[in-house]
Amino acid sequence: MTQDELKKLVAQAALNYVEEGSILGVGTGSTVDFFIDALKASGKNVPACVSSSVRSTKKLQALGYKVLDLNEVDEISVYVDGADEINPSFDMIKGGGGALTREKIVASVSKKFVCIADASKKVDVLGRFALPVEVIPMAVRAVAGKLRALGGDPVERDFTTDNGNRILDVRGLQIVDPKAMEATVNAIAGVVTVGLFAQRGADVLLLGTPEGVKTFIR
Numbered sequence: 001m002t003q004d005e006l007k008k009l010v011a012q013a014a015l016n017y018v019e020e021g022s023i024l025g026v027g028t029g030s031t032v033d034f035f036i037d038a039l040k041a042s043g044k045n046v047p048a049c050v051s052s053s054v055r056s057t058k059k060l061q062a063l064g065y066k067v068l069d070l071n072e073v074d075e076i077s078v079y080v081d082g083a084d085e086i087n088p089s090f091d092m093i094k095g096g097g098g099a100l101t102r103e104k105i106v107a108s109v110s111k112k113f114v115c116i117a118d119a120s121k122k123v124d125v126l127g128r129f130a131l132p133v134e135v136i137p138m139a140v141r142a143v144a145g146k147l148r149a150l151g152g153d154p155v156e157r158d159f160t161t162d163n164g165n166r167i168l169d170v171r172g173l174q175i176v177d178p179k180a181m182e183a184t185v186n187a188i189a190g191v192v193t194v195g196l197f198a199q200r201g202a203d204v205l206l207l208g209t210p211e212g213v214k215t216f217i218r
């Protein structure tokens, strides 16, 4: 099976977690794009969504979904999003699509985080995928220096986030303690968000494998 076929499988499986009549949190990325398409095809009653990116908002609106600003919402029952890497403790690296900050905010107000990922995303130790860090533009050089001091090799991505910031992709970090690393990087002046989701990891992992969808629950 191709990676896209595995992504479609988990996108379809995530429909079982959609609570009809409730506001749905929607992440960002190619797996989530498949999920949005599957949601539309399912005809499930989703009165409104909260989206983690301009990209997902545009796609949802084009399909007729109402998208609310998070400031209009108290709580979200279910948040569906992909990941770049996920470890056995359900900690994740996210931000390959550059939407990490809004993803982390939406995840923080969601009761259940359903991670949809193809099998290539499951790892024992996070860090093979370059860790994205969203940075205030004037602080790129300063933050890069601090990340080098932590043992990382940061490279500025040719990309501006939905929030008008820059991304540093950091290679070379062996993230054995994701919660500690999340706190350390978030504490660097100029960092908006690190793409480590350990303080608030996933609750459910739907993993697309050639043998079918495997479900892991925390």
Ligand code: 5RP
Binding pocket: 027, 028, 029, 030, 031, 032, 081, 082, 083, 084, 093, 094, 095, 096, 097, 098, 099, 100, 103
């Ligand atoms: C975007 C993300 C995505 O969830 C992550 O990059 C996975 O993307 P894809 O579903 O395209 O493999 O964190 O910021």
